[in-house]
Amino acid sequence: MYDIAILWDWLAFAVRWLHVITAIAWIGSSFYFIALDLSLNRNIDGPADGEEWQVHGGGFYHIQKYLVAPAAMPEHLTWFKWESYATWLSGAAMLAVVYWLGAELYLIDPAKADLAIWQGIAISAASLAVGWVIYDQLCKSPLGNQPTTLMVLLFILLVAMSWGYDQVFTGRAALLHLGAFTATIMTANVFFIIMPNQRIVVADLKTGRTPDPKYGKIAKLRSTHNNYLTLPVIFLMLSNHYPLAFGTQYAWIIAALVFLMGVTIRHYFNSMHARKGKPTWTWAVTVILFILIAWLSTVPGYETYEEAEARALTPYEQRFAAADGFADAHQIVTGRCSMCHAREPVWDGMHWAPKGVFLETESDVAKYARQIYLQAGVSHAMPPANITDLPPEDRAKLVAWYRAGT
Template sequence: MYDFAIFWDWLAFAARWLHVITAISWIGSSFYFIALDLGLVQREGMPVGAHGEEWQVHGGGFYHIQKYLVAPERLPEHLTWFKWESYATWMSGFALLAIVYYAGADLFLIDRNVLDVSAPVAIALSFGSLVLGWLMYDQLCKTRLGENDTLLMLVLFPILVVVAWGYTQIFSGRAAFLHIGAFTATIMSANVFLVIIPNQKVVVADLIAGRKPDAKYGRIAKTRSLHNNYLTLPVVFLMLSNHYPLAFGTQFNWVIAALIFLIGVLIRHYFNSMHARKGKPHWTWGLATVLFLVIMWLSTVPQVLTGEQRVSATGEAYMASQHFPAVRDTVMGRCAMCHSAEPSWDGIAFTPKGVALETDVQIAEHAREIYLQAGRSHAMPPGNVSHITPQERALLVAWFEGRGK
């Protein structure tokens, strides 16, 4: 079992690494093409059908780029499609969701003090919410609201606020933030897979058949791409949030998530305006700073805990181990000064990663993490500041590997 735990942790690392790599590729190409599109200018002498052009310098050379709003008269021999960056980002992200949150549902996905459900039910709620989110968004885009980007965003924002609140009523704070990001990222990737690329394929098929493509396909694809552009920065924040309990582990975490969307939109508005040569609206940075200060203030409101802590069957097995009394003493003496509701270690204001280790239940429920962080590796305590001994580390290993003995 312990060999499997090590293998699974490395598998999660590999999936996370792949997800970061593919996300960089997708976000980079998305930001580049939005900036390119906004910076296009019309000049005399451009080919028939060309909407605009741009000259750029990079890597020791010059690039002359032209955009056809509908399509060129003749399809070029080589056509590069930008789609696999999006697909690979979503697939690797979902794999990571399954590896960490689905396989470790009792620890990472479910908080029985929030909602006491079984792992299959929690996983079904997770996956179902991602599908429902796309269907709801897509239908809104197909209404008359979809013809006005600003109005559509004003309607979508309160929906996102409700979604953020809803996730915090179902999952742990850490999982809730991750799911808000996954909810949004699913919409973004589905935009590419189900709208943008299919529309572009219709245009290509018309060109091959000698027909004149309908301009509506390009307009729809461009609108969805713009939506993705404004949603990117909030998603990046939410995907990083699992390292910061000040974001996900406080009472108003859902409000914090909502404000992050506003900050992301403000920052993208600044860069989009600059790339479109419409000036530099510096006020966006001022307002984003104010909102971030509000977020910092909201994070100081302590989480209100109610009800008795619940323990899973796995946690009960670890608590029944003959090693548990000694393990509890070790954790309380070497770890709990930081991993507590009110850390006593100087400079630590909130329990790291939201992991408290003050009670028997908390220690038992985090057995795997204690084993990996302080038993098999020396990651915890940082710099061994609490002077945990080799014998105590060996005890933690024996406890986890001999569960129930």
């Protein structure tokens, strides 16, 4: 039975690796085509909307863009879609492996909302679908012809979801879900809007009909939204590694400011690629926003020591607190790990607990039983370089305790 924890951790690692690889492919192609479209030379004669000469890898490339479609359908046409789909599917798998199967530890925060596991998972899954429906209806409304207003409403929607997630989930899960919420919108744009519209244009060309330019206009709007949402999504996906981003009561505001930073950064590069100058003021705004985020991150939002002591244990925590060897495990962990993993670390130079993991109270140790088992029992990852001299016999006790609890 104990091998499940090791297999589960490696599965999470494998899915995360796949997610990163596919995300690089999707984001890379997205950034390239946005930059290409903006940098096209449109002062040319002929049916093409623009062209560009590029050099890479020892070769020269001559690229032409047709606003609606070329006069005839080419025999070979490369579609860019699987990068997006694979990124979303691998991300959904990672969400299920880490946050659904590990809901008691990573997803649900009883101090915020006393949810059953199935309720937390249901909210997690349903919220992703609801977000797309709301966004899609906004785009299909008359607001679709008012891009700036639409972007402002999209920002309001994202802020509202950021606050909502923070009310029911752990800080870590809240930011991760906001990233998944946004990524779902982006992939759904590709699957439900951009690709079907391109297929209509291709079908028209094959039958000799003149394609309607409205399909390209609609796809361009959604593609532009994806362009501005990419950088915030990357930040939110990385946030689970940085407790300063999620371990505060203002985590939802931090997420909102990150979306603004995404806009300022992309505006600079989009302007540069379009040869409209280099608006360096965007970097000043970005730095100010980042400083504000760093300041907000210092306001704690985690459970105090006294609250952790007084709080009733969850069923997951009760299982490991009642397991044979818990008293020894608690003594080992508080003696070898809590100087860093504390609400107020006493290790010299340490100001915040690594990964936001606290190992002081009995509920703390029971809550992080699996991590203790993997990090300090099965492997020797913790303490780093065994700086607190955790002996092999104590590691064996931690392993025995965890296995007794499973």
